[in-house]
Amino acid sequence: MRTVCALDGLRRGGAVDKRPAFLEVCTVTKRYGGLVALDACTLSIATGGITGLIGPNGAGKTTLLNVMTGLVRPDSGTVHLSGADITSLPVHRFAEMGMARTFQIVRELGSLTVFENLLLAPRHQSGEGVGAALFGRRKWWAEEHANAVRARALLERIGLWHLADQPSSGLSGGQKKLLDIARALLLEPQLILLDEPGAGVSPPLKLEMIRLVRELRAEGVTFGIVEHDMHLIGELCDHVHVMAEGRLLVSGSFEQISRDPRVVEAYLGAAA
Amino acid sequence: MIPYLITIAILVIIAALIGLALNLQWGLAGLVNFGVVGFVAIGAYTTALTAPSIGWLPAMILAALIAAALSAGLALLSIRLEENYLAIITIGFGEAVRLVILNEGWLTNGALGIANIQRPFASLTEQFGGDIVFVIFAIGVLAVVFVALEGWTRAPFGRALRAIRDDATISAALGKPVFALRVRAFAIGGAVMGLAGALQAFYLTYIDPSQFSAIVTSYAFMAVIAGGRGSNVGLLVGAGSIMALLEGTRFLKDFISVIDGVQLSALRLGLIGVGIILQLILRPQGLVPEARRKAADVLAKPREAA
Structure with missing residues (x-):
């Protein structure tokens, strides 16, 4: 399962995630005019785990999620799901491949x-x-x-x-987020990508969400979570990728990355 | 009086058919179509040209199929466009159809139109007199179309179309083939518009390009807005009330002596506009709300169709 580009990702990152990758993003680049949203970004989401994706605003997290789910076509690079190249698949086929996602800004029907x-x-x-x-x-x-x-x-x-x-x-904002997740679950996905599930959700509902994600993981669902709430990331994720300026900065467990000086620098600026 | 009422009834049925078609395309699937009249005209001319040689039923089916094929073609070309651009393309299509009919005289007889179109059951009509037979026939067509469209609306197909109307991106992320579903909705709508055109050709027994002006499209939009987007029952009520307003206001001159008939006829269309605006302010969701599936229905009756 390990590919060349996965090894490349490991060279940059810290700790090695030894489990096989369910979803792999290989040297994906996406430009919007002069803005480079993703700059040869390479990372993977391990089967059966909860992988966090964090980074400052504008790091390219949501663009990466959109590339992973076919909503945005990368200028170059590939996306593999269980080894199959899904980079140019039409959006509606992703659900068939066992992938579901939720949206950062709640878009209910x-x-x-x-x-x-x-x-x-x-x-x-x-x-x-x-x-x-x-x-x-x-x-x-x-x-x-x-x-x-x-x-x-x-x-x-x-x-x-x-x-x-x-x-x-x-529905309220938090209820819409829960509905969004529930809707994704009815696709019976093997992988769910959550885009800021905690944003705008009240603390009790957030606990409810954490409980739900844990239960589902126990049932064998793989998760990828983009989030700013470090508490939620720390509670849930067994592996965290930190992105900055369209690339993967560091990967590792939550403890490892929260001690990493490069992460602190990316979040707080060079002076910190 | 009776012949007049029959005429009104048939005009309502034709308007209702066109409205039902637009209700599927625009009301349910969110695809704006300002070229409605083009598809009606294609249906009418197909019927008028082919019925003498192949018979009325094959001619009607052919009218529906050709209109559906052209709808699907237009959709394939343009449906990826955002709503506003789709509106522009469909306006252009409607106009193009009218111009082709007007100018391709070898096929359509140009501005002179096609006369002496044979109605279905012509012999029966002579026997019973008047248009009664044709009214029954038209009601039959409307009933079949209504039942089919209502079936689609209440099936998962209709729900997927509503979801796409609300948010195409989410629907795609949920695995719905947005493009294919849109093309289908557009084609079905086109077929029904073609059928409406066929009825019009049969009823009037004479068609010419002037019958297919943009006002037909406007009436269809009025009917959908008045009836409530997405509701087929509402559409029937809407089409009925629009035609009732249009025709009923003719009799105002019997009761109002202050203004004369000419002024009144100029005011009629304006009154309808005022009516629509008032309705949009007072009841923006339309006369009948869109049907929604209740959770209890689906949970309670596993084998039964509700």
């Missing part, structure tokens, strides 16, 4: 109810075909029912069941 938001997510819905929607009603209704049972269990788990039939536009 406002005119759908909370429950419809969840029912939308499951893969391979026969009722989405033009013919089957009309003539395969019995089949898609049975699928719908099975999905509904799972959706209900999830909503009860995140404490939003009583809001099931409300339009999702009426």
